[in-house]
Amino acid sequence: MKVAQGEIVEVSFNLPQGYLPHPVVVLSNNEIIENEESFVAVMLSSKDYDDEYSFFITDEMLTQKPKTKYQARCHLISFFKEKEVLSKHGKLKKEYLKRLIAFIHQTTFKVE
Numbered sequence: 001m002k003v004a005q006g007e008i009v010e011v012s013f014n015l016p017q018g019y020l021p022h023p024v025v026v027l028s029n030n031e032i033i034e035n036e037e038s039f040v041a042v043m044l045s046s047k048d049y050d051d052e053y054s055f056f057i058t059d060e061m062l063t064q065k066p067k068t069k070y071q072a073r074c075h076l077i078s079f080f081k082e083k084e085v086l087s088k089h090g091k092l093k094k095e096y097l098k099r100l101i102a103f104i105h106q107t108t109f110k111v112e
Contacts, residue, residue: 001085003039005030006097008062008070008089011080013043024080025072025092027101033082042104043076055103061096064089074104 003009003026013022024041026033033039044057046068055072059065066089092100 001082001088003033003082003085003088004091005033006092006094008044008066008091009041010086010089011041011084012086013076013078015076021086023070023089024078025097025100027077027104037083038079038081040077040079042100043073043078044070045073046070049073052107055100057092057096057100061093063091063093066090072100072104074100075108077104077108 001009005026005028007026008023009026010021010023012019013024015022023044025044026039026041028039028041049071053073053075055074057070057072
């Protein structure tokens, strides 16, 4: 299934409990996705974590209202092939995608 940067898609995410279906936000740019037929994405959770790795996503950040509340778990980033996408669930607006990527960079990849 073709995807684009900023889309929220469901994939089987590799977690300590095993592979579980989870929504993710596609982070890779569209050129990479097109050339590689794969992408990097950050996992979304509906659980209410309040820590330095949580990026809270509100309804106004999305192109369509979600069935549940989301927060990005900014340290849970993985690689997927387009053929692994199970379903699509809207898109994060560009302005907020930029904020999410900046937040991931600041919290997850900071160099001390």
